[in-house]
Amino acid sequence: MVTQTEPSTAERRAILAVLPGLVLVMLLAMLDNTIVGTAMPTIVGDLGGMQHFAWVATSYILASTITTPLYGKLGDLYGRKKLFITAILIFLAGSALSGLAQDMTQLIAFRAVQGLGAGGLMVGVMAIIGDLVPPRDRGKYQGYFAAVMALAMVGGPLVGGFFTDHISWRWCFYVNVPLGAIALFMIMAKLHTPKNTVKHKIDYLGIALLSGVSTALVLLTTWAGTEYAWGSPQIIGLAVAAGIGLGLFLWVELRATEPVLPLNLFTNRNFSLTAAIGFFQGFAMFGAIMFLPLFQQLVQHSSATNSGLLLLPLMFGMMSASMVAGQVITKTGKYRWFPFAGGIVMTAGMLALSTIDVDTSKLTTSLYMVVLGVGMGLIMQIVGMIAQNSVGPKDMGVASSTSMFFRSIGGAFGVSIFGAIFTHTLRSGLSGLPTDVADKLASSGARMNPADLAQLTTEAKTMFGQAVADATATVFGWGVVFTVLSVLLAIFIQHVPLRGGASGASDGAEKELVEA
Template sequence: MSDTTDTAAAEVPGVRREVLVVLPGLMLAILLAMLDNTIIGTAMPTIVGEFGGYGHMSWVVTAYILAATVTTPLYGKLGDLYGRKRLFMFAIGVFLIGSVASGAAQSMEQLIAFRGLQGLGAGGLMVGAMAIIGDLVPPRERGRYQGFMAAVMMLATIGGPLIGGFLTDQLNWRWAFYINIPLGLVALIVIGVTLKLPRHQIKVRIDYAGIALLSIAAAGLVLVTTWGGTQYDWDSPQILGLIAVSVAALVALILVEQRASEPVLPLRLFRDSNFVIINAVGFLQGFAMFGAMTFIPMYQQIVQGLSPTESGLWFIPMMLGSMVCSLAAGSFVTRTGRYKIFPIAGSVVMIAGIGLLTQLTTETSLIVTSLYLLVLGAGLGLLMQITMLVAQNSAPQRDIGVASSTSTFLRNIGGSFGVALFGSIFANRLVASMDGKVPDELAANFGGDGAGLDPKEVANLAEPMHTVVTSGVTEALTTVFWWSIPFAAAGFLLAWFIKEVPLRGSPGHTEKPAEGEPNADLKTPVRTG
């Protein structure tokens, strides 16, 4: 290809200098996106205890994931069309505004709304950073930088629960959001000064219809999994109506994208079997990852009696397992160009970790719990980087942004489905286990409109109420992990069908043209400062 980006990417020494200059800003953006996914977990029990609305706990996570998921394809496509720098900085700005508002929230409803605003910016953070790396570095050489990316991701996942717990204990849960401000401002400055990428002038129409239909379909499906069986029966008109709307939107989206000149979700990408399979694996991966990060802190604080800070500390083994395996996978891919083994092995290890977590009891020690989490983290580490790498390698270079955003979109949809579905399972199982065993005033804390279950209140309960509550929470948690095993097993089966296509930058790779791109010749790169 003649694109300036490809020319730059082909010169590995030059790329290395260019990437190292801008890398700190990209890493800060990834840190922001990953940190906000994890820092809120250890603070959630305290937030729920203050605001109430225990049954709406999952919406604090779901609103963020849903907003980020819906906007991710838009950021990816607009970046491909018009350049990424200004769009990337805009996303950081929106994220920071949402962080300030979330920290100032005065009710659960406000917090959910402001988390949605935060998610509108977050949709451009991870995909923007990944697509920029994809612009500058071919997949075969990208392993050189996977160590940096994995280290920052694991720093966020290790530091997130720990920082969230520390801030909740020593200051206030609101600082879990305010901490984003200095990091985001530094990222804006670094990106503004150092990032030099082509900006494209293209005579195309924005795919507004595709954007709207994609948003409707994603929102409808998440609402189905969130409300089904909790606020509404599965066969209620509300749930059946949402299912009908979501299916209709998906069908209409396929028809619209076939005719759009620059579709927000190009169907041509799905003609590549590797792209389809690896994204399906990423979708299923989201179930396990977000499920563990959301519900394990609840078990640690309510059943094992940890403070939020201690809960974060005992998450470190999971994150170390993920970091070590991710670094090892990246190094192996850079040296050999081989990658198929990692989705398979990662799925096996992840299933083993989930299976171990189904064995948690009220008597399980902290050491044993951490060993279980270590195994789960190792499985996730083998999967995390490889899914994005294979997705990007399966698309033409000019579609690198939309390939990155589609992969992120589907993984986030999986996470949103996981949190919503497992949140529903958790709440239903918890309420059922409490039925008739606790006084009405205590049972009210478990309802959707209850005051919330504060870990400190549980610690102060007299026997036998304390045992009843902790047993109920444990039973609800293990039920969630039993339900997650089939999804992880499906990912394992799919991984066997991945074809080991040579990575771009490898001796055996030949760049394939992007089929069905009538506007490819209209693109004129313009250097930006």
């Protein structure tokens, strides 16, 4: 096996030449997860189809989740550059078509096209960095990407609100085209990756089963507690289908010549641990991002735009911690305790946020968010780097995509389960109101806006604010369970020297990979 060494000056120049394009692609991929939310009321007003509006997000998430592991594996088999360019082109086509949509059905379909491309964007960026940069130097670059992710999470709602209010909601999609074209030009001109000339056998059955399992899981977590009750035949059917599909998938992968998801990767302790940590982190992270703006708008009476600005402390904590951690890892080669420390800090942030109530000030909430953000920043990109360092170069793409896949599925489960907890707690807190009023408020809680709130009686308004505060605090209290689980898992991460480090480190890392 070829050992990666520290990049030469020429190699560094090549990395820096393509880095702006990769950063821009990462920004587009993350921005599109958040930019549409603030525009949805206006989109529904223009296009109609209120009963189908949830599918605007679901179709995108579903398509991107299904294709993420496929892009990772196919990139390993056939080379990354052409596949990455194809993903960008599909994403840009979907963006342009979404902006041109004339009804809700078209928008849902075109968002699915966007998702088919988006599945290859983030995994492509991470795998390409894995190809170009040895793990010892990878930390500082992944710190930059974590900063971009944090910026997109907070900036997306702000940009979406600005376009919707001052130009047109269609520019939430059109904006991707010029930015994506610039990134595409940079990638085509500056990216040089190894070409794979070996003939491969594609695992079609594994791809089909993985797609089916992913679809069942995403629909289950999206519909449970919203479209259908948790005990409904539809949700139970999806759960059964996911379980059977998973069993068949594992059976097929154990016998496939070139499995789409090589199960032997999970025999490596670090790879399995980081996948599980990513799953639990997704649980906590997406729950936080979903419910904090709700608390700020309905309890602290912030506007939608201001609630986006109030997430800046979370972004600041994530960016700062990610960049510092990346620099420290590059200089020292030590990474083992970062996921553990990040889990501890995330737990502290979750515990602090579980104490919020109607009297909690915006300053106090901001300080709690900084703590949570620092914990997230110490984990987010580090677990991906550890996963990549746990596998050989031929599995770099599938390692990156598997890490993202587990985080995405964890996020989907987190939003669904935390949403159910939120609604149950909210309904309990409104029990003192007349049944019809309580039912209306409980069913619309997550969609209630300040204008609607102003129309309530003083008694209902006070009780609703208290119930939302209690429900939000309860969600964060449950979030502690998942951050604690990530801490316990992080204890067992082994230190495998990062390839490309000091002398002897690379050999030790390669030996560990071979033995695994």
